[in-house]
Amino acid sequence: MLKIENLHARVEDKPILKGVTLDVPAGEVHAIMGPNGAGKSTLSYVLSGRGGYEVTQGTATLNGEDLLSLEPNERAAKGVFLSFQYPLEIPGVPALTFIRTALNAQRRARGEDEIAAPAFLKLAKEKAAALKIDFDMLKRGLNVGFSGGEKKRMEILQMAMLSPKFLILDETDSGLDIDALKIVSEGVNALRAPDRGMLVITHYQRLLDYIKPDRVHVLAAGRIVASGGPELALQLEAEGYDKYVGAAA
Amino acid sequence: MAAVKETIDTVASLEKYEHGFTTDIEQEFAPKGLSEDIVRFISAKKDEPQWMLDWRLEAYRRWLELEEPTWAKVDFPKIDYQDSYYYAAPSTKAGPKSLDEVDPEILAVYEKLGIPLKEQAVLAGVEGAPRYAVDAVFDSVSVVTTFKKELAAVGVIFCSMSEAIREHPELVKQYLGSVVPTSDNYFACLNSAVFSDGSFVYIPPGVRCPMELSTYFRINAKDSGQFERTLIIADKGAYCSYLEGCTAPMRDENQLHAAVVELVLLEDAEIKYSTVQNWYPGDPETGKGGIYNFVTKRADCRGDRSKVSWTQVETGSAITWKYPSCVLRGEGSSGEFYSIAVTNGHQQADTGTKMIHLGANTKSRIVAKGISAGKSTSTYRGLVSAHPKAKGARNFTQCDSLLIGKTCAAHTVPYIEARNGHSVFEHEATTTRLSDDQLFYCQQRGLSQEEAVALLVNGFVKDVLQQLPMEFAVEAQKLVAISLEGSVG
Numbered sequence: 251m252l253k254i255e256n257l258h259a260r261v262e263d264k265p266i267l268k269g270v271t272l273d274v275p276a277g278e279v280h281a282i283m284g285p286n287g288a289g290k291s292t293l294s295y296v297l298s299g300r301g302g303y304e305v306t307q308g309t310a311t312l313n314g315e316d317l318l319s320l321e322p323n324e325r326a327a328k329g330v331f332l333s334f335q336y337p338l339e340i341p342g343v344p345a346l347t348f349i350r351t352a353l354n355a356q357r358r359a360r361g362e363d364e365i366a367a368p369a370f371l372k373l374a375k376e377k378a379a380a381l382k383i384d385f386d387m388l389k390r391g392l393n394v395g396f397s398g399g400e401k402k403r404m405e406i407l408q409m410a411m412l413s414p415k416f417l418i419l420d421e422t423d424s425g426l427d428i429d430a431l432k433i434v435s436e437g438v439n440a441l442r443a444p445d446r447g448m449l450v451i452t453h454y455q456r457l458l459d460y461i462k463p464d465r466v467h468v469l470a471a472g473r474i475v476a477s478g479g480p481e482l483a484l485q486l487e488a489e490g491y492d493k494y495v496g497a498a499a
Numbered sequence: 500m501a502a503v504k505e506t507i508d509t510v511a512s513l514e515k516y517e518h519g520f521t522t523d524i525e526q527e528f529a530p531k532g533l534s535e536d537i538v539r540f541i542s543a544k545k546d547e548p549q550w551m552l553d554w555r556l557e558a559y560r561r562w563l564e565l566e567e568p569t570w571a572k573v574d575f576p577k578i579d580y581q582d583s584y585y586y587a588a589p590s591t592k593a594g595p596k597s598l599d600e601v602d603p604e605i606l607a608v609y610e611k612l613g614i615p616l617k618e619q620a621v622l623a624g625v626e627g628a629p630r631y632a633v634d635a636v637f638d639s640v641s642v643v644t645t646f647k648k649e650l651a652a653v654g655v656i657f658c659s660m661s662e663a664i665r666e667h668p669e670l671v672k673q674y675l676g677s678v679v680p681t682s683d684n685y686f687a688c689l690n691s692a693v694f695s696d697g698s699f700v701y702i703p704p705g706v707r708c709p710m711e712l713s714t715y716f717r718i719n720a721k722d723s724g725q726f727e728r729t730l731i732i733a734d735k736g737a738y739c740s741y742l743e744g745c746t747a748p749m750r751d752e753n754q755l756h757a758a759v760v761e762l763v764l765l766e767d768a769e770i771k772y773s774t775v776q777n778w779y780p781g782d783p784e785t786g787k788g789g790i791y792n793f794v795t796k797r798a799d800c801r802g803d804r805s806k807v808s809w810t811q812v813e814t815g816s817a818i819t820w821k822y823p824s825c826v827l828r829g830e831g832s833s834g835e836f837y838s839i840a841v842t843n844g845h846q847q848a849d850t851g852t853k854m855i856h857l858g859a860n861t862k863s864r865i866v867a868k869g870i871s872a873g874k875s876t877s878t879y880r881g882l883v884s885a886h887p888k889a890k891g892a893r894n895f896t897q898c899d900s901l902l903i904g905k906t907c908a909a910h911t912v913p914y915i916e917a918r919n920g921h922s923v924f925e926h927e928a929t930t931t932r933l934s935d936d937q938l939f940y941c942q943q944r945g946l947s948q949e950e951a952v953a954l955l956v957n958g959f960v961k962d963v964l965q966q967l968p969m970e971f972a973v974e975a976q977k978l979v980a981i982s983l984e985g986s987v988g
Contacts, residue, residue, distance in 0.1 A: 300939050308590065322942035323950075331943075338940040342958025351954055352944035391958065408944065 251276040251447040252297075252416055257308035259296045266292040267310070268472035270298055274465075279448040279456045284469035285491040289386075289450045291335065292468065297449075298323050298332040316461045321491055326344075326352075327359035329415025331408075333422055334497040335403040345404060346374060348392045348494060349411050356412065381437050398425030406437035417441065423457040435460030437442040455487035464479040517744035519779055522604060528723070529586035534752075535559060538692050541586050545661045548668065557934040558681040558691030565685045571849040572878040572910060573818050575753070575791065583692045583755060584723040588637075594914060617857035630712035631742075634698040646710065655708050655739075656701040660728050663699035663872070670701055674732055678761035678799040678826070686757040686820075687795040690726045694759065697727035700982040702737035702768075711968055713742040716756075718778070718790070724755040731761070735761075735802065738830050740771040742971055745778050745815070753781075753817060758794045766802030773809070773967050775975050776816035780982075783873065789817025794825035800861075801831035809834040809852065811968040812975040814982040817846060821879065824853035827861035827889075834863045838881070839975075840876030841982045842907070851881035856892035865896040868960045870979070871907035872986035883924055884916040894899045900930040903952070903986045908979055911979065943981030953980040 254360060259267040266289045273397070274280045284290050288337050297310055299322035315324055317422045320460070340348055354364040365373075378385050380491040381403050393401050402422060418440065424430055438461050450461055458480065466482040467474045468491070475494050476482065529540045538559050542552040567578070584748065632646035641659030650657050656667060662672050681691040709867055718725045733739060743848040744755075758779065762770050781789025792815075798807040809823040825834025836852035854863035869877040877900065885892040900909035911928050941951035955965070957976055964972050 298943050300943075301935065321947070322939060322943050323947050333939065334943075338934075338937050340937065340941075340955065340958055342961040343954055348941075348954070351950070353942075354944060355947070355950060404738055412944070425711070436737040491669035 251278075251366070252310070252312055254310045255298075255308055256346045257293075257296065257310060257424070258306045259292060260304050260306060261292070263302055263432065265306075266298065266303075266472055272467065274449060276447055277444040277463040279442065279450060279461065280467060281450045281452060281463035282351075282467050282469050282479060283452060283486055283491075285495055286453070290453075290469055291420055294332055294418045294449075294451055297325075297418060298322055298330055301313070323355065324359065325413075326414075327356045330454055331412060331414035331416065331417050333402075333405040333409060333419045335354070335421040335424055337393050337405050338392045339394045339396075341394050343391045344389055344390060344458075345407075345491055347390040349374070349408055350406070353412055362473060364413045373411060374407075377407055380422045380440070381410070382406050382433055383407060399430035402426055402430065402434050403437070406434055409441060410437065417446070419448065419450045419452075419461075420452070421452060423452060423454065431457070431460060455483045460484045487497050517878070518777065522607075527586075527588050528584045529680060532571045532581040532586055533583075533585055533693065538583050541693055541695065544588070545587060545664070547661075547664055550668075550672065551664055552939055554676070554681070555692050555694075558688055559693075561682045562685070562688040563635055565682070565688055567685050568728065571820050571880070571977075572912075573820060573847040573849050575818055575847075578753075578755065578791070580689075585726070588695075591616060603728060609738070616868045633676040634659060634712075634714040635697075636696050636716045636725075637806070638737070640649055641698070644698075649712075652709070653706055654703040656699065657708060657712055657765070658699055660694070660697040660699050660730065661978060663730070664861055667699070667701070668940045670732065674761070674763050675728075675858045676761075678763060678797050679795050681760050683749075684795060684836065686793040687759050690757050690759045690795070693724075694726045694728035694874075696801060697729040697758070697760075698731075700727070700731040700741065702731075702739050702740065704737060704765075706734075706737050708737070708739035711740050711742060713744065714744040716743065716758075718746075718754055718756065721731065726756075729758070729769065730763075730771060731762040731772070732763045733765065733770050733805075735765045735914060736767040737765075738769045738772070739966060740773070742773045742775070743833065744775045753791055755790060755793070756816075758796075759865030760796040760823075761796035761936070762796075764798065764800045764802055764805035764807055764829075764832070767804050768802055769806040769808075771808045771968075772796075772798070772823075774809075774811040774813070775967075776979065777969060777978060780815045780844060780846050781817040786874075786949075790815065792816035793823060793861070794821040796821065797826065797827045798824070798834065800829050800834065800858075803829040803858075805829050805832045806823045806835075807833075808837070808966070810837040810963065811839070811850075812967070813838070813840045814978050818849040819850050821850045821854055824855065825863060826855045826857065827863065827892075828857045829936075830858045830860075831860045832858060833861065834866070835966075836863075836865045837966040838848045838867045839870070839960045839963045840868070840877055841870045841872075841878075841926065841979055841980065842877045843871075843982055843986055844875060845871040846875040847875065848876070849878040849880055851879045853882040854882075854884070854894055856885040856889035858889060859888055860891040862892070863894045865894070865898070866962055866965055867896075867898045869900045870903065870911050870956060870959065870983070871900070871909050872903035872983055874906045875900040876910070877911060878909045880912045880914075882914040882916070883926075884914075885919055885922040885924075887919050890919055890921040892917075892919075894922075894924045896924070897979060898926075898928040899959070900928075901956065902930065902932045903983065923927075938977060949980075949984060952960055952986065954982055956980070956983060 256273040386421040468476040634644040683742035871877040
């Protein structure tokens with residue numbers, strides 16, 4: 251599935267990632283934890299192809315296909331989905347329109363037929379209900395005036411509708427109360443599948459109570475400095491990141 | 500590097516402006532330049548009565564005394580009014596024609612532009628044939644007007660202005676220049692002297708016009724100006740929806756388009772007037788060429804409870820100077836102005852509206868959306884005024900500007916005058932930049948950069964697009980996207 255080898259990246263002249271190596275096999279959920287400034291968000295942006303990040307060394311492939319040379323939309327069509335820490339507002343574009351436009355763009359890029367409107371609406375109704383999203387909300391400008399929790403649910407809805415192969419969740423728990431966290435986590439867990447991988451980026455262990463990872467990695471100062479099972483997250487929660495920050499420096 | 504980089508203005512202009520072709524047909528020109536003789540020449544070409552010629556000559560003499568306005572936020576070299584043709588027409592005999600008499604070359608032009616002139620197809624029930632009447636104006640003359648008979652059956656007059664002067668002089672005499680007087684402004688005055696053709700519409704009392712009316716203006720001849728004159732009269736309780744479209748070939752020289760549109764609304768009348776303006780905007784890289792679009796449009800709501808609505812989608816022209824206005828004279832009359840102005844490359848637009856509240860309880864609404872990209876400048880200029888008698892006047896104004904890239908500019912210049920203590924005016928304005936974050940968000944979901952810009956821009960202009968008749972809204976949406984192609988790199 252996702253293979254990252256010795257990945258180095260910088261923003262302007264500042265190196266952020268300094269040799270990340272990571273392997274997430276299909277069907278697994280891996281968590282990336284780490285202190286602020288460790289490069290967690292940078293990793294998610296580099297994988298999804300955001301402008302402003304320069305890869306200076308290393309590779310990243312999805313099912314053997316190089317990701318780094320592709321445009322962000324090409325990566326999306328290959329199945330990479332990033333759930334944003336701060337989802338953007340798109341005024342005047344209803345969520346339904348937005349998702350349908352995106353889905354059809356991806357399908358075209360893969361040489362598939364566009365989805366028919368009735369099939370799309372049926373799917374949207376079903377998925378929205380599962381996430382307890384009022385369907386009328388999908389007719390309003392995407393994320394405009396939505397609460398933090400609503401925005402995150404909208405991210406999960408998009409994920410469910412676009413049915414990506416590989417999910418990257420960037421601080422999905424930030425700004426969520428406990429009820430919203432449960433709904434969002436259930437939405438993510440519903441997407442667990444043998445042919446799908448996930449990378450869950452989080453600062454706190456709390457999210458991992460709901461989305462159980464197969465592996466946990468500690469990212470500090472641009473490198474993976476420790477890896478382990480779910481128990482590593484609990485240990486971090488108890489001990490903090492101090493020893494890793496020291497070790498990486 | 501940021502996703503929205505310096506605007507790339509090197510997109511091949513051919514890709515961007517798809518109506519830039521020229522047509523070789525035999526044409527007849529007036530001698531170059533402007534003089535009383537030229538005014539007489541134009542009037543004679545159109546077999547006009549003496550009163551029309553006198554009207555033109557008076558306008559011409561007044562024009563000589565006027566000075567070109569300089570207050571708009573646009574910048575262009577001085578226009579040499581003697582270096583242009585004021586009359587250009589396909590050289591066939593004058594007078595009304597049936598479709599089979601029109602030069603096939605000209606019909607081919609309209610076909611290429613996607614404008615339906617074949618009413619037979621519609622009458623025969625050919626599937627997908629759009630059902631709206633068209634007056635096709637080619638340079639200085641109207642070449643054909645469709646559906647005249649069907650419209651006449653309900654008393655609607657839809658013909659070229661030249662024909663109206665011949666066939667309906669009493670209406671023309673009564674209303675021409677009654678909304679925009681000859682000496683209203685420099686360009687309107689010039690138009691009054693040399694106007695060539697345009698459309699004339701009269702809707703009799705109580706009649707709801709059974710189909711969309713539209714005029715397509717095409718400038719084809721080199722070095723020529725187009726000076727059309729449109730007059731629409733909606734009698735008591737009448738209704739019509741009218742659309743104008745405009746295109747021109749790509750040429751290195753600037754061409755002048757100075758039109759006047761007058762709308763007259765009597766009691767309880769309603770007119771919806773939509774414009775999709777796609778004149779050649781000039782070379783996106785060098786700024787060379789393009790149309791100077793200096794237009795005066797005004798609606799006079801004379802009757803009580805009359806209602807006028809201007810909707811404009813402005814994507815073309817090198818320079819736009821245009822303020823479709825509403826004079827709200829009748830008690831309880833209302834005016835609306837919905838506008839999308841897109842500028843890219845080196846385009847400059849200074850556009851907006853005037854809402855003049857004269858009568859009591861008059862209402863107006865302004866929604867203006869400006870989108871600037873490339874090295875372009877876009878200015879919204881608007882006036883809302885309430886006179887002492889306009890008690891209970893209400894206005895709502897919303898002006899939003901969207902900037903794409905770092906080398907464009909947007910300005911908002913609202914003037915508000917309330918001369919009584921019983922008016923309520925609201926004004927909202929926003930300026931936003933298309934953000935890298937929004938673009939990346941869309942791209943991450945699978946949209947290409949161009950698709951992302953189109954989607955974001957469409958969201959921005961949605962309120963206005965909804966005001967257009969359905970078949971044109973789709974066209975306008977595409978047009979906006981095409982105009983902004985290559986605006987982010």
